[in-house]
Amino acid sequence: MSNKEILLRLYEVMRPYRLKLFIAMISMICVAGFTGTQAYLVKDLLDKIFMEKDTFYLKLLPIVVIVIFFLKGIVYYIYTILLEQVGQSVIKDFRVNIFNHIHKQSLTFFGSMPTGTLMSRIISDVALLQQAVSNALVGVIRDFFQVVILLGVVFYMNWRLAMISFVVLPVAAFPIIKFGRLFRKLSTSTQEETAHVSNILHETITGNRIVKAFCKEEYEGNRFLEQVRRLFTLTMKDAKYRCMQHPLMEFIGGIAIAAIIWFGGLQVIDGTATPGTFFAFLTALIAAYEPVKGVTRINSTIQQGLAAATRVFSILDVEPEIQDKKNATQLAPFASEIELKDLNFQYNHEAPVLKNINLTVPIGEALAIVGPSGGGKTTLTNLIPRFLEIKDGAILIDGTDIRDVTVTSLRNQISMVTQQTILFNDTVRNNIAYGEENSSLDRIIEAAKAAHAFDFIEALPQGFDTIIGESGARLSGGQRQRLSIARAIFKNAPILILDEATSALDTESEREVQKALENLMKDRTTFVIAHRLSTIKNADRIVVVKDGEIIEEGTHDNLIARRGEYELLYNMQYK
Ligand SMILES: Nc1ncnc2c1ncn2[C@@H]1O[C@H](COP(=O)(O)OP(=O)(O)O)[C@@H](O)[C@H]1O
Ligand SMILES: [Mg+2]
Incomplete structure (x- = not known):
């Protein structure tokens, strides 16, 4: 299943909630706008209050700061709670759908699908999917607005310095894409191993009397250990990449900051820029880089979610072998x-x-x-x-x-x-x-x-x-x-x-x-x-x-x- 197909189908699932998503999106834009304003205020703080010692601004700025943080808090609450609601609703819908779908299947389906696997689809894959939907997919949208607005602020203040971000962004994109592929592959294997864990659990718990009768506690224990160990290895591999990407992204960001201190410092020294502009610029750029760094984390969630979606859809796509014909009638009471x-x-x-x-x-x-x-x-x-x-x-x-x-x-x-x-x-x-x-x-x-x-x-x-x-x-x-x-x-x-x-x-x-x-x-x-x-x-x-x-x-x-x-x-x- 291609990404595009998966996303289209996910969109279908989320369609009933599109009004909520839309309101959430507007709230996100507002949050991004307030963040941009915060960065811009640094310029006035430095230039008007610290340099010019303007007492009017001294009285005004604290009030403005309080108002902005207050409003930002409200819209933040609105969009996070809406996203949570949509995400949980999607989980609920998916679980019910899969449940009903499974119960439409014939005996042959159950012969080929172990109970543990089916349970892990309904419980853990759907949860991964929800993570992707409510945290990640939407996080991307929020971060996108944040980056765009903050870059706008940056360019407005000093376009020459802002050009540096055009060097940094592509460099930062490289690990994001590279890691994304790895995460997707690892997630698929991880979930398969998780399903095996549930299968062993299901079999040995329901069959505990036989395990006892044959004194196979140790044997089953080892089998379980083996399986859990496989899962552990995969999870650690995944963790290795996840833990690696944060410092890597930080380092790339650090290089950009160093470059800005150098070029921006030169401008302040030769008088083409005020210290206020410089600090506001730096604040905005750091704020803009925050979501870019976040993209790697979000990306791993999305990749996991897409892999989970593939598995969930593959179950939903199993046409029940036994279905009513279009013109099926009621069977009359048995008579002859x-x-x-x-x-x-x-x-x-x-x-x-x-x-x-x-x-x-x-x-x-x-x-x-x-x-x-x-x-x-x-x-x-x-x-x-x-x-x-x-x-x-x-x-x-x-x-x-x-x-x-x-x-x-x-x-x-x-x-x-x-x-x-x-x-x-x-x-x-x-x-x-x-x-x-x-x-x-x-x-x-x-x-x-x-x-x-x-x-x-x-x-x-x-x-x-x-x-x-x-x-x-x-x-x-x-x-x-x-x-x-x-x-x-x-x-x-x-x-x-x-x-x-x-x-x-x-x-x-x-x-x-x-x-x-x-x-x-x-x-x-x-x-x-x-x-x-x-x-x-x-x-x-x-x-x-x-x-x-x-x-x-x-x-x-x-x-x-x-x-x-x-x-x-x-x-x-x-x-
Ligand atoms: N779900 C299944 N998938 C594949 N083969 C099966 C399945 N269920 C039964 N069989 C096979 O069908 C044959 C008949 O089984 P069954 O109808 O249960 O026999 P009986 O009830 O007479 O003991 C057996 O050879 C068995 O291996
Ligand atoms: Mg029989």
């Missing part, structure tokens, strides 16, 4: 059958995962999907709510292609219980009525009872108002699964997908979960991926999926009688 037709699927140009799947599931049927792991069962069920995009073949609900209806209307008709129970760090109540803030407690209790979760919820310290910890950390595995079943029951959707919802449970809680599932499957159309015989035996029909293909299909008794793959699986797993 779901048909999977000539379905083929593969993840990102890898080997095919599903091959030529044809399957019709009438309303009310409980269909069990069994088969060796890695066979494509989860992938198959993820296609139905359009978590993954179908590119070859189709899924029809009551004859309507699911790609022709809105994603929301499709997913509203599907309840899911996944193998990995996903719960939120919130109350039991809010987990069951996920996202439905004003639901009645009666309905929630009803769902909890149907899920055989009521008794254990009642026994929790605050009952339905107990906060269950991250991913339900304060509950047992069986309780978590029953809670996610309660959530699915509460949603009350006609189509149900159960992906190994009873795996990893002991017999006791399995019996509870089993009863819960039976309640859930009543009057619903169910796709159930199961290891447990009890679940499978209750199913109306069983399909065996192996290597992405449906190889057998029928009732339990039929399939056993066939003495094929199912019988093999059955004998291996359940006997």
